[in-house]
Amino acid sequence: MIGRVVERHPQIKIVATTLREVYSSNRHCWGAVAWIDGQTHVTQTGDLDVLDRVGGGDGFASGLFDGLLTGEPPEEAVKLGWAHGALLTTFPGDTTMATLEQVRAFAKGGSARIQR
Numbered sequence: 262m263i264g265r266v267v268e269r270h271p272q273i274k275i276v277a278t279t280l281r282e283v284y285s286s287n288r289h290c291w292g293a294v295a296w297i298d299g300q301t302h303v304t305q306t307g308d309l310d311v312l313d314r315v316g317g318g319d320g321f322a323s324g325l326f327d328g329l330l331t332g333e334p335p336e337e338a339v340k341l342g343w344a345h346g347a348l349l350t351t352f353p354g355d356t357t358m359a360t361l362e363q364v365r366a367f368a369k370g371g372s373a374r375i376q377r
Contacts, residue, residue: 263296274298275329277339279321279346280306287311289350293321293343297335304343305370309350316355321346323357324364337368344368
């Protein structure tokens with residue numbers, strides 16, 4: 262899909278999407294991929310206990326945008342997007358309750374458990 266988009270629209274600099282395998286309504290495998298300036302970045306995948314799937318993609322996008330706008334390397338920005346989208350699915354509703362510190366910790370391979 263990314264290759265077709267870039268071929269048809271060569272002016273595009275970034276194409277990104279989540280990768281979700283749905284085992285059941287409350288259990289998903291979550292990943293993400295982004296093509297940024299000619300390089301593909303694929304995140305790790307992780308099984309999630311999903312409370313509400315609505316907003317996960319928006320959470321991915323906002324985490325990715327935040328990472329890119331604050332100067333993170335592309336591979337780190339994609340991980341931040343992946344982590345924020347994943348965490349968002351574990352909250353009720355489609356509004357984040359994650360702190361930036363929680364997103365960064367999860368992106369580095371930490372747990373989605375509450376950190377206090």
